[in-house]
Amino acid sequence: MTRASLFAQDKRTRARNATEKRFRAYGLTAIVLALLALLWLLISIFGNGLPAFKQTFLTFPVTLEESVLDKSGTRDPAVMAKATTITYGKVLTKALEAEATAKGIDLSALKKKGLANLISEESPATLRNMVLADPSLIGQTIRFTALAGGRVDGYYKGRVTLETAALDKNTSPEQLAVADKLKEAGVLTISLNSGFVTMPDASDKRPEAAGLGIAIIGSLYMMAVVLVLALPIGVAASVYLEEFAPKNRFTDLIEVNIANLAAVPSIVYGILGLAIFINMVGLPTSAPIVGGLVLTLMTLPRIIIPTRAALKAVPPSIRDAALGIGASRLQTVTHHVLPLAMPGILTGTIIGLAQALGETAPLLLIGMVAFVRDFPGAPPSGLFDPAAALPVQIYNWTTRGDPGFVERASGAIIVLLIFLIAMNAVAIYLRRKFERRW
Amino acid sequence: MSIGLLSLIILVLTLVGYVVGKSRAIASVAGDIRKLHSLPPFYGRITALLTAVPAFLLIIGWLLAEPLVLENRALALIDPAEIPQGQSADLVMSDVRRVAAGLDLLETRGEAIAPLIAAPDQLKQAMNAAGIVLQTEPTPSTLAATAALRSAKATSRLAMVVAAIALTLGGLAWGLSRIKPEFRARNATEGFAMWLLIGCSLIAVLTTVGIVASLLVESLHFFRLYPITEFLFSTQWAPKFGGGGTLGIVPLLWGTLYVSAIALLVAVPIGLLSAIYLAEYASRATRSWVKPAIEVLAGIPTIVYGLFALITVGPLLRDYFAQPLGLGNSSSSVLTAGLVMGIMVIPFVSSLSDDIINAVPQSLRDGSLGLGATPSETIRQVVLPAALPGIVGAVLLAASRAIGETMIVVMGAGAAARLSLNPFDAMTTVTVKIVSQLTGDTEFASPETLVAFALGLTLFVLTLCLNILALMIVRKYREQYE
Amino acid sequence: MKDQRLESRVDTQTIKIQARGAQVYYGTNHAIKDVDVDILDKTVTAFIGPSGCGKSTFLRCLNRMNDTIASCRVEGKITLDDEDIYDPRVDPVQLRARIGMVFQKPNPFPKSIYDNVAYGPKIHGLTRNKAELDAIVESCLRKAALWNEVKDRLAAPGTGLSGGQQQRLCIARAIATSPEVLLMDEPCSALDPIATAQVEELIDELRSQFSVVIVTHSMQQAARVSQRTAFFHLGNLVEYGETGQIFTNPIDPRTESYISGRIG
Known part of the structure; x- marks a missing residue:
């Protein structure tokens, strides 16, 4: 039998090689698609969210006249509280008008309320709280930094344009023109928005004042609860199952159980929390303690699984060595196996916590969507106060009408992602640093 | 104390x-x-x-x-005369609970509560001032x-x-x-x-018992108020405030399955092909950064995907596909939610498939390559058939994940229960309705609220079956090559 | 078993594979050093030597199976019918269709017995219809002395056979593409003595059609089945010649000490 030369590819081989190339290209395309999806997601979130970290402010002198703000002249906060935010709003508007006139800006084109609208509705309340906290300010002229209104803020972030402003009853092109002049005069500035991570949530009409303060504290409280409960319980359960449990039907049941619990949809844990912790035990809704408990139950299997893997990775020779010199089984585990497995356990725990931090659905059901303006107290009693949580706050903002909240929600996601990246970085660091090959 | x-x-x-x-x-x-x-x-x-x-x-x-x-x-x-017609005592009990909590609160604030108990109208005012809203005077x-x-x-x-x-x-x-x-x-x-x-x-074990008990008890409660056949077979989902609505699960299940199917259509080819490329073709260096990058997709919270669906994918699909094709005007749609969920599920398919493909013994690949098969022939005709059970398990796990997913569909799929084939229509799913029936001011004794537990039970059973099946298949597969 | 050493005689002098100055590196490790060897047609050639001497590595170079290992690099010239198999124009897929391979551990695909054998002809497009394929499968199973054992259960999975049967199935699978050379990497090391004897007998029969290269750990096996033997030591080809001469009258002292059991 004569064969063709090896140097010449026959037709079939060429076709097969073409198929081979195509197949490789499919694989490569799939990877590129997956990575592009990731990139698209990140660009979309960062593009929408980064402006939330900048904010438009108006800084101008405000004279706090006694005749307006404290007619009684007693400086008694209880009496002064009679001056409402409306009064303070007028004070601010007047002060801004005076400042604008002083800088030679023509305000005649503005409609009624056009100037008042430049300032956020939140700022009068801020000023009022400032004065009530320190009545000695009355009679002085202070430089006050007010939040600019949501539309003006949106104008400098590209969300509002002169065309859309013409159709919007909350702003007007004339108003934006005045804002531009104020900016030239240095009254209006755009700077870092620290209030975004420290202030509480604000009402529907005031996206410019909405902050994540309570949500961050609420999330931290919940993570503390999860860490305090899930880590010891998870490690104890793993140690029992991996080191002590006899192989029988009962432990089999526990194992299957844990594997399944890890895959139960998170919303089911929310139903559990609602039915058991709130309706049966009577814990308060919106409280970090309930959120923490629900997330603990959800995180437990996700801690147990990597913890058991870490325990399993410790070679039996270590156990034999300890048992061989007369240590009890529990001593063997606590003195030798657990310390060696610790990096793996911590890595698993941190990753479990990171998942819990981003979990939204179960928290919706236990009432963490409530609108909360007051910061919760210090733990432990603060765990029972109403609070928000980062992911739920994001969801909450997306359901609101004002487009300013889209920016806030995306910005909040950036904050959430920063937390997650930090946690995962710690986990990766631990794994790299302590990883041991037996 | x-x-x-x-x-x-x-x-x-x-x-x-x-x-x-x-x-x-x-x-x-x-x-x-x-x-x-x-x-x-x-x-x-x-x-x-x-x-x-x-x-x-x-x-x-x-x-x-x-x-x-x-x-x-x-x-x-x-x-008993004070229990309103057609409602259970639970409602009255929740008033009792609320009043008791309010009195506790007032007491800790140092207010005198004895005169308030004597005058219900003042009590109501005082409670409202303290932030506890009472509908009626006690x-x-x-x-x-x-x-x-x-x-x-x-x-x-x-x-x-x-x-x-x-x-x-x-x-x-x-x-x-x-x-x-x-x-x-x-x-x-x-x-x-x-x-x-x-x-x-x-x-x-207690967690599982708690889940099953709470779902079962409240579901039974629901089925006493609402016929189970109606729930399972009615094609209408039209809850009414104050009761009397139709609560059929069929349109919700349809929405759930439709969204999940689209998600799998996106995730399975991409996830599987990526896994194949990474396991069989990619160099060590490529693999070491591409694999974690794809797994990042699994670490991103679902709320992020939800927002992505809401502000980016939804409007994009509406403006460039649905409206030009005349298929709809809604930015939330089955396709939006399915597409985004598909992206989320990619790493679940790819990581597990990658592990499974790597578990196929090298000797099988050598055998095929030694006969002069090209790598792709080897993969398609030897590796994949050998890995098939494991891959099926991975896909089932991904499906269970998609069915139980909540935030993406809440923010991307819409709220209208609808039986339609058009992927650009807004539809709703089981999880969306659990959220909407259990949040907001709902009375805990009405079928409109309790139906959420029946929906939860359905969801739990559905995902549990998928999980058990998948785990069994994967475990069996692992044993085959160990 | 009859002593084949007495009747072993090289049948042809046609050179099928020729290696000149072959070097193999794994990363920085120089695994094969300057090997020259001529492998004759219609002959069983045995590669023997202690573990790690490079005999399997060299075998895998002959059909470029080493291509699948990224860090492996081959230098020098290896030809099949005077054509350099490492020439960039050569497609390893086509090469491997002509140089088949049987591995140490039986590795039937998780498919039916029939599909295992039909796999090669299918991917190389050697048949035009089902009848031809059936004929190839039957003839290969017959050549592999497996037909009578499996003819009633061709649809059963190949993984269900015994170890010896699996290895003969792998041989049937390898010869189904009608290769010119058959490389065998310790084909009997995972088998029991009875299965080993069957496979050895088979190898001797295959010699009438193919050139067979077999790597073996067992000197007895090399003596039983091969006509020519190459002794490898530490990556060097120490001695190559007729099997009878290598075993009875080795030239190199290293060969002699290995044969007599002092290296290994």
Whole structure:
């Protein structure tokens, strides 16, 4: 039998090689698609969210006249509280008008309320709280930094344009023109928005004042609860199952159980929390303690699984060595196996916590969507106060009408992602640093 | 006495138990610890454990059982005539609970509550001022039940504190009395610790029991108010405020399955092909950064995907596909949610498939390559068939993930229950309706709220079956090559 | 078993594979050093030597199976019918269709017996219809002395056969593409003595059609089945010649000490 030369590819081989190339290209395309999806997601979130970290402010002198703000002249906060935010709003508007006139800006084109609208509705309340906290300010002229209104803020972030402003009853092109002049005069500035991570949530009409303060504290409280409960319980359960449990039907049941619990949809844990912790035990809704408990139950299997893997990775020779010199089984585990497995356990725990931090659905059901303006107290009693949580706050903002909240929600996601990246970085660091090959 | 203070007392006594137990053990052998059966700290530890653990278990059990017992007693005081027609006593009980909580709050604020109880209208005002909203003025029998509840609760708390401290001291005394040189403190401590470990691993079982019980009990409750056949087979989902709506699960299930199917259509080819490329073709260097990058997709919280669907993908699909094609005007649609969910599920398919493909023995690849097969022929005709069961398991797990996913569909799929084939239509899913029926001001006794538990039960059963099936397949597959 | 050493005689002198100055590197490790060897047609050639001497590595170079290992690099010239198999124009897929391979551990695909054998002809497009394929499968199973054992259960999975049957199935699978050379990497090391004897007998029969190269750990096996033997030591080809001469009258002292059991 004569064969063709090896140097010449026959037709079939060429076709097969073409198929081979195509197949490789499919694989490569799939990877590129997956990575592009990731990139698209990140660009979309960062593009929408980064402006939330900048904010438009108006800084101008405000004279706090006694005749307006404290007619009684007693400086008694209880009496002064009679001056409402409306009064303070007028004070601010007047002060801004005076400042604008002083800088030679023509305000005649503005409609009624056009100037008042430049300032956020939140700022009068801020000023009022400032004065009530320190009545000695009355009679002085202070430089006050007010939040600019949501539309003006949106104008400098590209969300509002002169065309859309013409159709919007909350702003007007004339108003934006005045804002531009104020900016030239240095009254209006755009700077870092620290209030975004420290202030509480604000009402529907005031996206410019909405902050994540309570949500961050609420999330931290919940993570503390999860860490305090899930880590010891998870490690104890793993140690029992991996080191002590006899192989029988009962432990089999526990194992299957844990594997399944890890895959139960998170919303089911929310139903559990609602039915058991709130309706049966009577814990308060919106409280970090309930959120923490629900997330603990959800995180437990996700801690147990990597913890058991870490325990399993410790070679039996270590156990034999300890048992061989007369240590009890529990001593063997606590003195030798657990310390060696610790990096793996911590890595698993941190990753479990990171998942819990981003979990939204179960928290919706236990009432963490409530609108909360007051910061919760210090733990432990603060765990029972109403609070928000980062992911739920994001969801909450997306359901609101004002487009300013889209920016806030995306910005909040950036904050959430920063937390997650930090946690995962710690986990990766631990794994790299302590990883041991037996 | 607050629980915090009580816990603190117990903890202090525990510490005392440890220190005294340890020193007593040393004293019992006049400092020559070689004569002790165990090391001195073990004597301290067993005393501490005996002091703290029974007391804390008592407190936890008491707090869990207390509401059940007390509320049943208070319920008996409510005049049956005051229970509105067609509603259960639960509603009245929730008023009682709310009034009691309000009174507690007012009391801690230092307000005089006795005059308020005498004047229900003032009570309502005071409560509203304190942030507890009462729909109506409390009726006399509600107030009576409230008073009974509060006094019983006060008594019960006092009894609990007394019992807990007694138990603590008893445990302490017993623990100390057992300390003798020949007492096997280490074995006792370890026996105790073992029970704690077992207790911890039982929490997983208790969680499952809790899930199943809460879903079943409330679902049964629901099926007493609403016929089960109607729930399972009605193609209408039209809840009405105040009851009387149609609550058929069919359109919700349809939406769920439609979204999940689209998600799998996106995720399975991309995930599987990526896994194949990474496992069979990619160089070590490529693999070492591409694999984690794809897995980042799994670490991103679902709320992020939800927002992505809401602000980016939804409007894009609407403006560039649905409207030009005349297929709809809604930015939330089955396709939006499915596409985004597909992106989320990619890593679930790819990581698991990658593991499974890597588990196929190299000898099979060598055998095929040695016969002159190209790598792609080897993959398609040898590796994939060998890995198929495992891959099916991975896809089933991904499906269960997609079915149970909530935030993406809440924000991307819409809220209208609809049986339609058009992927650009907004539809809704089981999880969306669980959220919408259980958030907001809903009365806990109406079928409109309780249906959420029946939906939850359906979801739980559905995902559980998929998970068990998938785990079985994957486990069997692993055994084949181990 | 009959002693083949007495009747072993090289049948042809046609050179099928020729290696000149072959070097193989794994990363920085120089695994094969300057090997010259001529492998004759219709002959069984045995590669023997202690573990790690490079005999399997060299075998895998002959059909470029080493291509699948990224860090492996081959230098020097290896030809099949005077064509350099490492020439960039050569497609390893086509090459491997002509130089088949049987591995140490039986590795039937998780498919039916029939599909295992039909796999090669299918991917190389050697048949036009089912009848031709059936004929190839039957003839190969017959050549592999497996037909009578499996003819009633061709649809059963190949993984269900015994170890010896699996290895003969792998041989049937390898010869189904009608290769010119058959490379065998310790084909009997995972088999029991009875299965080994069957496979050895088979190898001797295959010699009438193919050139067979077999790597073996067992000197007895090399003596039983091969006509020519190459002795490898530490990556060097120490001695190559007729099997009878290598075993009875080795030239190199290293060969002699290996044969007599002092290296290994």
